[in-house]
Amino acid sequence: MDSSTEEKIYEAARRIFVLKGMEGARMQEIADEAGMNKALLHYYFRSKENLFKAVFKDIFSKFFSRVRGTLNSDLTTREKLIVFIDNYIDLISANPYVPQFIINEINRDPKVLKSMMFESGAEPQRILEMFLHEVHSNNLSKIDPRHIVVSLLGMLIFPFVGRPLLQMIYFNDDTEAYNQFLTERKEIVKTMILKFIEG
Amino acid sequence: MDSSTEEKIYEAARRIFVLKGMEGARMQEIADEAGMNKALLHYYFRSKENLFKAVFKDIFSKFFSRVRGTLNSDLTTREKLIVFIDNYIDLISANPYVPQFIINEINRDPKVLKSMMFESGAEPQRILEMFLHEVHSNNLSKIDPRHIVVSLLGMLIFPFVGRPLLQMIYFNDDTEAYNQFLTERKEIVKTMILKFIEG
DNA sequence: GTCTATATGGCGATAGAC
DNA sequence: GTCTATCGCCATATAGAC
Numbered sequence: 001m002d003s004s005t006e007e008k009i010y011e012a013a014r015r016i017f018v019l020k021g022m023e024g025a026r027m028q029e030i031a032d033e034a035g036m037n038k039a040l041l042h043y044y045f046r047s048k049e050n051l052f053k054a055v056f057k058d059i060f061s062k063f064f065s066r067v068r069g070t071l072n073s074d075l076t077t078r079e080k081l082i083v084f085i086d087n088y089i090d091l092i093s094a095n096p097y098v099p100q101f102i103i104n105e106i107n108r109d110p111k112v113l114k115s116m117m118f119e120s121g122a123e124p125q126r127i128l129e130m131f132l133h134e135v136h137s138n139n140l141s142k143i144d145p146r147h148i149v150v151s152l153l154g155m156l157i158f159p160f161v162g163r164p165l166l167q168m169i170y171f172n173d174d175t176e177a178y179n180q181f182l183t184e185r186k187e188i189v190k191t192m193i194l195k196f197i198e199g
Numbered sequence: 200m201d202s203s204t205e206e207k208i209y210e211a212a213r214r215i216f217v218l219k220g221m222e223g224a225r226m227q228e229i230a231d232e233a234g235m236n237k238a239l240l241h242y243y244f245r246s247k248e249n250l251f252k253a254v255f256k257d258i259f260s261k262f263f264s265r266v267r268g269t270l271n272s273d274l275t276t277r278e279k280l281i282v283f284i285d286n287y288i289d290l291i292s293a294n295p296y297v298p299q300f301i302i303n304e305i306n307r308d309p310k311v312l313k314s315m316m317f318e319s320g321a322e323p324q325r326i327l328e329m330f331l332h333e334v335h336s337n338n339l340s341k342i343d344p345r346h347i348v349v350s351l352l353g354m355l356i357f358p359f360v361g362r363p364l365l366q367m368i369y370f371n372d373d374t375e376a377y378n379q380f381l382t383e384r385k386e387i388v389k390t391m392i393l394k395f396i397e398g
Numbered sequence: 399g400t401c402t403a404t405a406t407g408g409c410g411a412t413a414g415a416c
Numbered sequence: 417g418t419c420t421a422t423c424g425c426c427a428t429a430t431a432g433a434c
Contacts, residue, residue, distance in 0.1 A: 005399075023222045024307065027428065037401055042429060100306060106363045107299060108223065113363055125368050146369050146380065147387045154357030155350045161360075162352070164305045164312055169324050170345050181345065188346045192395050204417075226410060236419055241411060
Protein backbone atom coordinates (compact mmCIF):
# COMPACT_ATOMS: atom_id res chain seq x y z
CA MET A 1 0.00 0.00 0.00
CA ASP A 2 2.26 2.77 -1.23
CA SER A 3 -0.54 4.84 -2.70
CA SER A 4 -0.55 8.56 -2.18
CA THR A 5 -2.22 10.23 0.76
CA GLU A 6 -4.94 11.61 -1.43
CA GLU A 7 -5.66 8.17 -2.82
CA LYS A 8 -5.79 6.70 0.66
CA ILE A 9 -8.32 9.30 1.72
CA TYR A 10 -10.37 8.72 -1.37
CA GLU A 11 -10.46 4.95 -0.94
CA ALA A 12 -11.34 5.22 2.72
CA ALA A 13 -14.06 7.76 1.98
CA ARG A 14 -15.48 5.51 -0.67
CA ARG A 15 -15.79 2.59 1.71
CA ILE A 16 -17.37 4.63 4.50
CA PHE A 17 -19.71 6.68 2.32
CA VAL A 18 -21.04 3.62 0.51
CA LEU A 19 -21.74 1.91 3.82
CA LYS A 20 -23.22 4.83 5.73
CA GLY A 21 -24.24 7.45 3.21
CA MET A 22 -23.45 11.15 3.25
CA GLU A 23 -25.35 11.86 6.49
CA GLY A 24 -24.31 8.73 8.35
CA ALA A 25 -20.59 8.98 7.58
CA ARG A 26 -18.21 10.84 9.92
CA MET A 27 -15.02 12.58 8.86
CA GLN A 28 -13.27 11.10 11.89
CA GLU A 29 -14.30 7.62 10.80
CA ILE A 30 -12.94 8.20 7.32
CA ALA A 31 -9.69 9.51 8.80
CA ASP A 32 -9.38 6.40 10.99
CA GLU A 33 -10.08 4.16 8.01
CA ALA A 34 -7.38 5.97 6.04
CA GLY A 35 -4.97 5.75 8.99
CA MET A 36 -4.33 9.45 9.36
CA ASN A 37 -5.59 12.65 10.94
CA LYS A 38 -8.89 14.36 10.30
CA ALA A 39 -7.25 17.61 9.28
CA LEU A 40 -5.67 16.00 6.24
CA LEU A 41 -9.07 15.27 4.79
CA HIS A 42 -9.78 18.98 4.71
CA TYR A 43 -6.33 19.76 3.41
CA TYR A 44 -6.94 17.61 0.35
CA PHE A 45 -10.69 17.98 -0.14
CA ARG A 46 -11.63 21.25 1.65
CA SER A 47 -15.04 19.98 2.83
CA LYS A 48 -17.03 16.84 3.49
CA GLU A 49 -19.46 17.81 0.74
CA ASN A 50 -16.57 18.02 -1.72
CA LEU A 51 -15.18 14.66 -0.75
CA PHE A 52 -18.59 13.09 -0.99
CA LYS A 53 -19.26 14.49 -4.44
CA ALA A 54 -15.94 13.22 -5.72
CA VAL A 55 -16.75 9.74 -4.46
CA PHE A 56 -20.35 9.73 -5.61
CA LYS A 57 -19.59 10.99 -9.09
CA ASP A 58 -17.00 8.29 -9.54
CA ILE A 59 -19.19 5.46 -8.29
CA PHE A 60 -22.15 6.66 -10.27
CA SER A 61 -20.30 6.82 -13.57
CA LYS A 62 -18.30 3.65 -13.09
CA PHE A 63 -21.34 1.66 -12.13
CA PHE A 64 -23.05 2.56 -15.36
CA SER A 65 -20.13 2.49 -17.75
CA ARG A 66 -19.33 -1.08 -16.77
CA VAL A 67 -22.40 -2.29 -18.60
CA ARG A 68 -21.88 -0.27 -21.74
CA GLY A 69 -19.50 -2.77 -23.25
CA THR A 70 -22.20 -5.38 -23.28
CA LEU A 71 -24.52 -3.28 -25.38
CA ASN A 72 -21.80 -2.32 -27.84
CA SER A 73 -20.84 -5.91 -28.60
CA ASP A 74 -21.97 -7.75 -31.73
CA LEU A 75 -24.07 -10.34 -29.95
CA THR A 76 -27.74 -10.85 -30.73
CA THR A 77 -30.22 -8.99 -28.56
CA ARG A 78 -31.12 -12.18 -26.76
CA GLU A 79 -27.47 -12.88 -26.01
CA LYS A 80 -26.87 -9.31 -24.92
CA LEU A 81 -29.69 -9.60 -22.42
CA ILE A 82 -28.25 -12.77 -21.00
CA VAL A 83 -24.77 -11.32 -20.71
CA PHE A 84 -26.16 -8.14 -19.21
CA ILE A 85 -28.01 -10.01 -16.47
CA ASP A 86 -24.97 -12.14 -15.63
CA ASN A 87 -22.68 -9.13 -15.51
CA TYR A 88 -25.06 -6.97 -13.56
CA ILE A 89 -25.58 -9.50 -10.79
CA ASP A 90 -21.84 -10.09 -10.60
CA LEU A 91 -21.24 -6.35 -10.45
CA ILE A 92 -23.72 -5.82 -7.64
CA SER A 93 -22.47 -8.88 -5.79
CA ALA A 94 -19.02 -7.32 -5.78
CA ASN A 95 -20.50 -3.97 -4.67
CA PRO A 96 -23.61 -4.96 -2.75
CA TYR A 97 -24.13 -1.62 -1.02
CA VAL A 98 -23.76 0.54 -4.11
CA PRO A 99 -27.32 0.32 -5.45
CA GLN A 100 -28.88 1.46 -2.21
CA PHE A 101 -26.21 4.10 -1.84
CA ILE A 102 -27.12 5.53 -5.24
CA ILE A 103 -30.86 5.26 -4.66
CA ASN A 104 -30.48 6.97 -1.31
CA GLU A 105 -28.47 9.91 -2.49
CA ILE A 106 -30.52 10.65 -5.58
CA ASN A 107 -33.60 10.80 -3.37
CA ARG A 108 -31.89 12.80 -0.64
CA ASP A 109 -30.57 15.47 -2.95
CA PRO A 110 -31.87 15.46 -6.51
CA LYS A 111 -29.51 18.29 -7.39
CA VAL A 112 -26.58 15.93 -7.09
CA LEU A 113 -28.24 13.69 -9.63
CA LYS A 114 -28.73 16.53 -12.08
CA SER A 115 -25.14 17.66 -11.91
CA MET A 116 -24.07 14.04 -12.25
CA MET A 117 -26.00 13.66 -15.46
CA PHE A 118 -24.13 16.53 -17.05
CA GLU A 119 -20.69 16.25 -15.50
CA SER A 120 -20.10 12.52 -15.41
CA GLY A 121 -19.02 10.54 -18.41
CA ALA A 122 -21.45 7.80 -17.49
CA GLU A 123 -24.29 8.79 -19.77
CA PRO A 124 -26.70 6.29 -18.28
CA GLN A 125 -29.19 7.85 -20.59
CA ARG A 126 -27.36 6.72 -23.68
CA ILE A 127 -26.61 3.28 -22.27
CA LEU A 128 -30.21 2.61 -21.49
CA GLU A 129 -31.38 4.19 -24.71
CA MET A 130 -29.25 1.69 -26.57
CA PHE A 131 -30.88 -1.03 -24.60
CA LEU A 132 -34.37 0.23 -25.35
CA HIS A 133 -33.60 0.68 -29.01
CA GLU A 134 -32.19 -2.83 -29.16
CA VAL A 135 -35.35 -4.43 -27.82
CA HIS A 136 -37.68 -2.20 -29.75
CA SER A 137 -36.05 -2.30 -33.15
CA ASN A 138 -35.89 -6.06 -33.13
CA ASN A 139 -39.63 -6.23 -32.52
CA LEU A 140 -39.06 -8.36 -29.50
CA SER A 141 -42.02 -6.91 -27.73
CA LYS A 142 -44.84 -4.48 -28.36
CA ILE A 143 -44.68 -3.32 -24.79
CA ASP A 144 -43.16 0.03 -23.88
CA PRO A 145 -39.49 -0.97 -23.49
CA ARG A 146 -39.18 1.24 -20.42
CA HIS A 147 -41.38 -1.21 -18.57
CA ILE A 148 -39.02 -4.01 -19.48
CA VAL A 149 -35.98 -2.14 -18.24
CA VAL A 150 -37.67 -1.12 -14.99
CA SER A 151 -38.83 -4.67 -14.37
CA LEU A 152 -35.41 -6.04 -15.14
CA LEU A 153 -33.60 -3.61 -12.87
CA GLY A 154 -36.16 -4.08 -10.11
CA MET A 155 -35.77 -7.86 -10.19
CA LEU A 156 -32.00 -7.54 -10.11
CA ILE A 157 -31.60 -4.83 -7.48
CA PHE A 158 -34.35 -5.61 -4.99
CA PRO A 159 -32.80 -8.81 -3.59
CA PHE A 160 -29.78 -6.72 -2.62
CA VAL A 161 -31.42 -3.67 -1.11
CA GLY A 162 -34.09 -5.73 0.63
CA ARG A 163 -31.64 -8.33 1.81
CA PRO A 164 -31.87 -7.86 5.59
CA LEU A 165 -35.62 -8.33 5.56
CA LEU A 166 -35.73 -11.06 2.94
CA GLN A 167 -32.91 -13.08 4.43
CA MET A 168 -34.54 -12.96 7.85
CA ILE A 169 -38.02 -13.86 6.69
CA TYR A 170 -37.24 -16.44 4.05
CA PHE A 171 -33.87 -17.88 4.98
CA ASN A 172 -33.77 -17.95 8.77
CA ASP A 173 -30.98 -15.41 8.55
CA ASP A 174 -28.75 -17.96 6.82
CA THR A 175 -26.23 -15.95 4.83
CA GLU A 176 -24.98 -18.88 2.81
CA ALA A 177 -28.48 -19.90 1.78
CA TYR A 178 -29.15 -16.35 0.68
CA ASN A 179 -25.98 -16.23 -1.40
CA GLN A 180 -27.09 -19.42 -3.08
CA PHE A 181 -30.43 -17.76 -3.77
CA LEU A 182 -28.64 -14.83 -5.39
CA THR A 183 -26.69 -17.04 -7.78
CA GLU A 184 -29.89 -18.85 -8.74
CA ARG A 185 -31.44 -15.52 -9.62
CA LYS A 186 -29.41 -15.16 -12.79
CA GLU A 187 -31.30 -17.98 -14.46
CA ILE A 188 -34.64 -16.97 -12.96
CA VAL A 189 -34.44 -13.41 -14.20
CA LYS A 190 -33.27 -14.53 -17.63
CA THR A 191 -36.22 -16.88 -17.90
CA MET A 192 -38.73 -14.28 -16.76
CA ILE A 193 -37.52 -11.54 -19.03
CA LEU A 194 -37.11 -13.71 -22.10
CA LYS A 195 -40.49 -15.36 -21.59
CA PHE A 196 -42.01 -11.93 -21.39
CA ILE A 197 -40.21 -10.47 -24.36
CA GLU A 198 -40.38 -13.40 -26.70
CA GLY A 199 -43.97 -14.23 -25.79
CA MET B 200 -57.45 19.82 13.61
CA ASP B 201 -58.47 19.29 17.25
CA SER B 202 -56.24 16.28 17.77
CA SER B 203 -54.21 16.01 20.94
CA THR B 204 -50.71 17.38 21.25
CA GLU B 205 -49.25 13.90 21.31
CA GLU B 206 -51.08 13.02 18.11
CA LYS B 207 -49.86 16.19 16.45
CA ILE B 208 -46.29 15.34 17.34
CA TYR B 209 -46.69 11.81 16.10
CA GLU B 210 -48.17 12.84 12.78
CA ALA B 211 -45.51 15.48 12.21
CA ALA B 212 -42.77 13.03 13.12
CA ARG B 213 -44.19 10.49 10.75
CA ARG B 214 -44.09 12.92 7.85
CA ILE B 215 -40.57 14.13 8.55
CA PHE B 216 -39.06 10.73 9.36
CA VAL B 217 -40.51 9.13 6.24
CA LEU B 218 -39.09 11.92 4.10
CA LYS B 219 -35.67 12.25 5.69
CA GLY B 220 -35.02 9.10 7.70
CA MET B 221 -33.82 8.83 11.27
CA GLU B 222 -30.45 10.51 10.64
CA GLY B 223 -31.71 13.20 8.28
CA ALA B 224 -34.63 14.32 10.45
CA ARG B 225 -34.24 17.12 13.00
CA MET B 226 -36.24 17.45 16.18
CA GLN B 227 -36.59 21.18 15.49
CA GLU B 228 -38.04 20.42 12.08
CA ILE B 229 -40.58 18.03 13.57
CA ALA B 230 -41.52 20.64 16.16
CA ASP B 231 -42.04 23.23 13.44
CA GLU B 232 -44.14 20.80 11.43
CA ALA B 233 -46.25 20.13 14.51
CA GLY B 234 -46.53 23.85 15.24
CA MET B 235 -45.05 23.76 18.71
CA ASN B 236 -41.86 23.88 20.71
CA LYS B 237 -39.03 21.35 20.62
CA ALA B 238 -39.23 20.69 24.34
CA LEU B 239 -42.69 19.22 24.01
CA LEU B 240 -41.36 16.45 21.83
CA HIS B 241 -39.14 15.33 24.68
CA TYR B 242 -41.93 15.77 27.19
CA TYR B 243 -44.10 13.28 25.34
CA PHE B 244 -41.51 10.97 23.83
CA ARG B 245 -38.39 11.37 26.00
CA SER B 246 -35.93 10.93 23.10
CA LYS B 247 -35.62 11.11 19.34
CA GLU B 248 -34.86 7.40 19.24
CA ASN B 249 -38.11 6.69 21.09
CA LEU B 250 -40.17 8.84 18.79
CA PHE B 251 -38.58 7.25 15.77
CA LYS B 252 -39.24 3.72 16.96
CA ALA B 253 -42.89 4.49 17.63
CA VAL B 254 -43.27 5.82 14.11
CA PHE B 255 -41.29 3.10 12.41
CA LYS B 256 -43.04 0.25 14.19
CA ASP B 257 -46.38 1.66 13.19
CA ILE B 258 -45.51 2.18 9.56
CA PHE B 259 -43.83 -1.19 9.31
CA SER B 260 -46.77 -3.14 10.68
CA LYS B 261 -49.46 -1.15 8.89
CA PHE B 262 -47.72 -1.44 5.58
CA PHE B 263 -47.70 -5.21 5.79
CA SER B 264 -51.05 -5.82 7.41
CA ARG B 265 -52.82 -3.93 4.65
CA VAL B 266 -52.12 -6.75 2.25
CA ARG B 267 -53.11 -9.57 4.54
CA GLY B 268 -56.80 -9.22 3.77
CA THR B 269 -56.12 -10.08 0.16
CA LEU B 270 -54.53 -13.39 0.96
CA ASN B 271 -57.26 -14.37 3.41
CA SER B 272 -60.05 -13.87 0.90
CA ASP B 273 -61.72 -16.74 -0.96
CA LEU B 274 -60.55 -15.74 -4.40
CA THR B 275 -58.57 -18.06 -6.64
CA THR B 276 -54.79 -17.76 -6.50
CA ARG B 277 -54.78 -16.04 -9.85
CA GLU B 278 -57.34 -13.52 -8.67
CA LYS B 279 -55.50 -12.97 -5.41
CA LEU B 280 -52.36 -12.13 -7.31
CA ILE B 281 -54.19 -9.61 -9.44
CA VAL B 282 -55.84 -7.97 -6.46
CA PHE B 283 -52.54 -7.96 -4.59
CA ILE B 284 -50.73 -6.13 -7.38
CA ASP B 285 -53.48 -3.55 -7.75
CA ASN B 286 -53.65 -2.92 -4.02
CA TYR B 287 -49.92 -2.80 -3.55
CA ILE B 288 -49.33 -0.20 -6.24
CA ASP B 289 -52.19 1.88 -4.87
CA LEU B 290 -50.76 1.57 -1.37
CA ILE B 291 -47.30 2.68 -2.44
CA SER B 292 -48.72 5.45 -4.61
CA ALA B 293 -50.44 6.84 -1.53
CA ASN B 294 -47.22 6.43 0.49
CA PRO B 295 -44.48 6.75 -2.11
CA TYR B 296 -41.63 7.34 0.33
CA VAL B 297 -42.43 4.47 2.66
CA PRO B 298 -40.67 1.63 0.80
CA GLN B 299 -37.37 3.43 0.68
CA PHE B 300 -37.81 4.52 4.26
CA ILE B 301 -38.23 0.91 5.36
CA ILE B 302 -35.39 -0.35 3.18
CA ASN B 303 -33.14 2.35 4.53
CA GLU B 304 -33.77 1.76 8.16
CA ILE B 305 -33.52 -2.03 8.05
CA ASN B 306 -30.13 -1.62 6.41
CA ARG B 307 -29.01 1.12 8.75
CA ASP B 308 -29.86 -0.73 11.94
CA PRO B 309 -30.76 -4.41 11.61
CA LYS B 310 -31.57 -4.53 15.30
CA VAL B 311 -34.63 -2.40 14.70
CA LEU B 312 -35.79 -4.95 12.17
CA LYS B 313 -35.35 -7.82 14.58
CA SER B 314 -37.33 -6.16 17.36
CA MET B 315 -39.95 -5.23 14.79
CA MET B 316 -40.38 -8.85 13.79
CA PHE B 317 -41.19 -9.85 17.35
CA GLU B 318 -42.99 -6.81 18.70
CA SER B 319 -45.14 -5.73 15.80
CA GLY B 320 -48.36 -7.43 14.90
CA ALA B 321 -47.44 -7.28 11.25
CA GLU B 322 -46.08 -10.80 10.91
CA PRO B 323 -44.78 -10.20 7.39
CA GLN B 324 -43.43 -13.68 7.69
CA ARG B 325 -46.86 -15.24 7.92
CA ILE B 326 -48.29 -13.01 5.23
CA LEU B 327 -45.65 -13.96 2.75
CA GLU B 328 -45.72 -17.60 3.83
CA MET B 329 -49.37 -17.67 2.92
CA PHE B 330 -48.48 -16.27 -0.41
CA LEU B 331 -45.77 -18.81 -1.03
CA HIS B 332 -47.97 -21.67 0.07
CA GLU B 333 -50.72 -20.45 -2.19
CA VAL B 334 -48.55 -20.50 -5.30
CA HIS B 335 -46.82 -23.71 -4.41
CA SER B 336 -49.78 -25.82 -3.34
CA ASN B 337 -51.66 -24.99 -6.50
CA ASN B 338 -48.76 -26.22 -8.59
CA LEU B 339 -48.64 -22.95 -10.39
CA SER B 340 -44.93 -23.14 -10.80
CA LYS B 341 -42.06 -25.48 -10.08
CA ILE B 342 -39.81 -22.57 -9.33
CA ASP B 343 -38.84 -21.67 -5.78
CA PRO B 344 -41.75 -19.41 -4.82
CA ARG B 345 -39.37 -17.06 -3.05
CA HIS B 346 -38.01 -16.03 -6.43
CA ILE B 347 -41.50 -15.16 -7.54
CA VAL B 348 -42.15 -12.99 -4.51
CA VAL B 349 -38.81 -11.22 -4.80
CA SER B 350 -39.37 -10.58 -8.49
CA LEU B 351 -42.86 -9.33 -7.85
CA LEU B 352 -41.83 -6.97 -5.07
CA GLY B 353 -38.83 -5.76 -7.02
CA MET B 354 -40.95 -4.92 -10.04
CA LEU B 355 -43.47 -3.09 -7.87
CA ILE B 356 -41.11 -1.18 -5.60
CA PHE B 357 -38.25 -0.21 -7.90
CA PRO B 358 -40.20 2.34 -9.98
CA PHE B 359 -40.87 4.22 -6.74
CA VAL B 360 -37.46 4.15 -5.10
CA GLY B 361 -35.65 4.74 -8.39
CA ARG B 362 -38.07 7.43 -9.47
CA PRO B 363 -35.75 10.48 -9.55
CA LEU B 364 -33.31 8.74 -11.85
CA LEU B 365 -35.87 6.97 -14.00
CA GLN B 366 -38.10 9.99 -14.42
CA MET B 367 -35.16 12.11 -15.46
CA ILE B 368 -33.66 9.63 -17.90
CA TYR B 369 -36.79 8.22 -19.47
CA PHE B 370 -39.42 10.91 -19.08
CA ASN B 371 -37.61 14.24 -19.45
CA ASP B 372 -38.52 14.88 -15.83
CA ASP B 373 -42.20 14.96 -16.73
CA THR B 374 -44.07 14.06 -13.54
CA GLU B 375 -47.39 13.50 -15.24
CA ALA B 376 -45.89 11.13 -17.78
CA TYR B 377 -44.26 9.19 -14.98
CA ASN B 378 -47.53 8.90 -13.09
CA GLN B 379 -49.11 7.53 -16.23
CA PHE B 380 -46.27 5.03 -16.43
CA LEU B 381 -46.97 3.93 -12.87
CA THR B 382 -50.63 3.24 -13.54
CA GLU B 383 -49.70 1.23 -16.63
CA ARG B 384 -47.44 -0.88 -14.49
CA LYS B 385 -50.32 -2.70 -12.85
CA GLU B 386 -51.17 -4.50 -16.06
CA ILE B 387 -47.54 -5.01 -17.04
CA VAL B 388 -46.61 -6.66 -13.77
CA LYS B 389 -49.71 -8.82 -13.82
CA THR B 390 -48.86 -10.03 -17.29
CA MET B 391 -45.25 -10.73 -16.46
CA ILE B 392 -45.95 -12.63 -13.28
CA LEU B 393 -48.85 -14.65 -14.65
CA LYS B 394 -46.95 -15.51 -17.83
CA PHE B 395 -44.12 -16.73 -15.69
CA ILE B 396 -46.20 -18.70 -13.22
CA GLU B 397 -48.65 -20.24 -15.62
CA GLY B 398 -46.02 -21.04 -18.21
C1' DG C 399 2.47 17.69 4.16
C1' DT C 400 1.17 16.15 8.59
C1' DC C 401 0.13 16.76 13.09
C1' DT C 402 -2.30 18.86 17.73
C1' DA C 403 -5.28 22.04 19.46
C1' DT C 404 -9.12 24.80 19.01
C1' DA C 405 -12.76 27.53 16.98
C1' DT C 406 -17.53 27.43 15.44
C1' DG C 407 -22.01 25.88 14.92
C1' DG C 408 -25.76 22.72 15.39
C1' DC C 409 -28.31 19.23 17.62
C1' DG C 410 -30.50 16.43 21.34
C1' DA C 411 -31.80 17.00 25.75
C1' DT C 412 -32.94 19.35 30.21
C1' DA C 413 -34.01 23.13 33.75
C1' DG C 414 -37.12 25.97 35.31
C1' DA C 415 -40.66 29.84 34.93
C1' DC C 416 -45.49 30.17 34.13
C1' DG D 417 -48.75 21.11 29.73
C1' DT D 418 -46.26 24.54 27.30
C1' DC D 419 -42.93 27.76 26.86
C1' DT D 420 -37.83 30.16 26.89
C1' DA D 421 -33.24 29.67 27.89
C1' DT D 422 -29.41 26.94 28.19
C1' DC D 423 -26.39 22.93 28.88
C1' DG D 424 -23.32 19.54 26.95
C1' DC D 425 -21.82 17.11 23.25
C1' DC D 426 -20.23 16.06 18.85
C1' DA D 427 -19.14 17.13 14.01
C1' DT D 428 -17.12 20.06 10.53
C1' DA D 429 -13.72 23.07 9.79
C1' DT D 430 -9.54 25.97 10.69
C1' DA D 431 -5.11 27.81 12.99
C1' DG D 432 -0.74 27.17 13.67
C1' DA D 433 3.44 24.45 15.22
C1' DC D 434 6.65 21.34 13.19
